[in-house]
Amino acid sequence: MGVTQVLAKLAAQRAHVLLVEALGGWRARVAAEQAAVELGWRISLSPADADVLVVCGTAGPELTASVERIWEQLPGPRVRILVGSAAEALPSFEQARRSLSAVDVHVDDARTRLRVASLSSATETRGNSSEGASGTNHSGMDHSQPYHSAMDHSKPDHSGTDHSGMDHSGTDHTGTDHSKMDHTGTDHSQMDHTGTDHSQMDHTGTDHSGTDHSGTDHSGTDHSGTDHSGTDHSGMDHSGMDMAPAGIPLAGGAADRDGLEMDTLAVQLGPVLPYWPPGLVLHCALNGDVITRARARGLDDAWHGFVEPGGREAAARRCDDAAALLALAGASGLAADARRLRGALLRGDTAAAQHGLDRLERRVRRSLLRWSLGRLGVVEDPALAQHLVAAQAGSVFDRLLAMLGAARDANDGSSGERRDASRLIADLPQLVTGLDLAAARLVVASLGLSSLAAERGGHHE
Incomplete structure (x- = not known):
């Protein structure tokens, strides 16, 4: 017997057991607890700490689906047994102990789980890359009512602006209406128009008499009062975004008892939970760690x-x-x-x-x-x-x-x-x-x- 087999047999003597009780399986569960005590095993409180998953009684379709999810969470080496009655408890536990020592079986199980995980990861990666950013649709966003009423542009000051190096040689002002521009007091003495071709510019009817830029000053522009309350995002489409990464739903928001907004998270208690009634599921909405709504079912x-x-x-x-x-x-x-x-x-x-x-x-x-x-x-x-x-x-x-x-x-x-x-x-x-x-x-x-x-x-x- 090699070192691996010796260590496996020693570990099997101190296994941790996760019990799942089906409705009507009370006597089987009690017998399973007693069998675990006789073998020196410990009752586990979570799948992560379990070596053996024990289903006590006959599980219905919904509980069977929950058991499968729990089974996937057990780390290897792992064993699953069914205890249908009190008389089956001790023989089933003895079989589980022998199964825990079967090293080759657990190696094959680990390889199978690795292949399944790799295939799932590759499928998920292909699905995400095909969606890309194109899944986000902002076409319904309405920005027609942004409020910039608090912005003050009444005194723009361009007095220090130097246009002397500007080159307008390629500028085409054809059709430009300067009728309202007033350049009174504007000093263009330093501007160099050498090479500038104004031959195609048409200033017919241009009136600059009313334009006054003399006091323009943007240095005091204040955006602190900008109001976007009219912006409408109701048409935004996030259908391509994953709102539950790894199957974990993201928290929403709702008013707490004191009126402040807190995260709201949906949590399910049961059916597999230590010291919990068999077959009971309690769906809870949590604000922080406080239950604000609940729904119970069997x-x-x-x-x-x-x-x-x-x-x-x-x-x-x-x-x-x-x-x-x-x-x-x-x-x-x-x-x-x-x-x-x-x-x-x-x-x-x-x-x-x-x-x-x-x-x-x-x-x-x-x-x-x-x-x-x-x-x-x-x-x-x-x-x-x-x-x-x-x-x-x-x-x-x-x-x-x-x-x-x-x-x-x-x-x-x-x-x-x-x-x-x-x-x-x-x-x-x-x-x-x-x-x-x-x-x-x-x-x-x-x-x-x-x-x-x-x-x-x-x-x-």
Whole structure:
């Protein structure tokens, strides 16, 4: 075994895994997390840091397209696996580890990617050169109303101008009308017209009596007040210009809350994002880092008609919701405790889980999260509050405590208030508008949408 193979096997023992959860793939995703822990692998938070892409559950057409884009962003060596059920998780991860050590396969993959990138670059270069500058059309520009009213030409002064060396030998003034020119006081004594042929000049009717240049002075010309407000660029055609280089849209402009203009950028959150509900996409318009408009939807019509499951799995799912929110809030230790309780509930260890839930809730109440999350995401609109259950109308911190309380109730066998995912998706834009991206992600995580993606329930309008 050569050095390359040895290093490849060592690297495969510490691989980083990017998990993509399809709707209905919750159990597969939880099993994939546990398999990664057993192998000593780490969960990655971005494609750039991932070695293995794991699709948990069955992806629809739209999510499949997103997965393909993510796959192209993974650096090599890379491996992609599908975990369709919880039972497939550990065998699929073992296969991924063996695939990571197959050096020849990754060399071929790298060469293929290089050829594809070269062909794409050559195609793009040919396309840009064929367009050229001819794609820009200014034919519709209207400059008929430029305002130069503030320019002062009333006193032009040419008194120091020396025309003595001017040669007019080839000048043809045929048809020139000098009737309004006044050369009174003009000194042409130093002008040399030697060789000048005026034989073809016709001064018939020329009157210079009114021309007066004696006080002309341009030294004080002031253009500071020039007004171009009437200039019309509405007909300009930029169809040949690339307004989204490398697929990245350029920012526009819009008035901020204080009336000043700021950049407006379109940003999409989801569907592949750590601690994010599966199949959810949130389209945001940002002024700076603040969301001014938002639109939420589920990929492949994923969220329509989903309701909260019951029983012990419901308790485990609520612990999973709490773990995601705690991880986003930076409380990694509390998040790890919530994941351990999730595992205990799935194993059926209800007594240990009940004790652990009580302890975790006490720790959360005593933590600094009360101050960092206590005023975030409060629903102040009475109409919006009517659409939410009582626990969801408070702050992010209140919703975190409600998650733990719902897990405890489900573990006891009691059922809490039922939540409708379709209603929550519809209300989501109102909940995140006015927040920055980090705060918006905390609000989304606090709604516990992931725990609703269990079994398809009745139809809800």
